[in-house]
Amino acid sequence: MAVKIPNTLFEQLRQHGEQTYPHECCGVLVGEFTDEAEKTVTSVVPCGNTRTDSLANRYHISPAELVKIQRDAMLAGCDIVGFYHSHPDHPAQWSETDLAEAHWTGCSYLITSVENGSAVLTHSFVLLGQEEEKHFEDEVIVQLSQK
């Protein structure tokens, strides 16, 4: 399992977490599934966090935003291949909430730990299995030097 992402886009999503610190950031990864075990990100779409009641430890992307991103991606011959969010002052590891609220099987969920305003680690997890037995597996992030 691997997600390939150009360096510039990788830095973009990490910086998003710094910009929104101490709140969680979130966004969508658009690209293509190269094969069943690999995907390549071609663009990153930063989204607003609609969880205004708990911005520091929850995120939610507006479905209306997802509809538009999915439509634009498909028109461009791409797909939604994953999502990203940050964990302010918390490890770059999926939480029970992350798993409970994840429903895009096969997609990557990138998590960046942001400590005191600086992005530290970014890890990727791929969601596998049907809803009742879904689980995350670690996924390799392959940074590409050129977009």
Next chain:
Amino acid sequence: MPIKVLIPTPLRPYAGKQAVLEVTGQTVGEALSDLVAQYPDLRKHLFSEEGKLRSFVNVYLNDEDIRYLSKDTTPVKETDTITIVPSVAGGR
């Protein structure tokens, strides 16, 4: 005339691996019924055992959430597009 339905990536394995499908119906509910009639494997991914849309499944008619229209009785016409998007949320 058919109505277009955009299928998100996680549901495509249950929809003939297709991104866009065509269905018929006079309402969103009828259109979704036609969808799961064509692709029965989709049913449990969209609906609960009681037949209600699962809580994490969002259905949009063009740019509007059907929850804020007339839900499954929302009328549809041939130029409409139905988009299905599972929710995206989480947090530490």
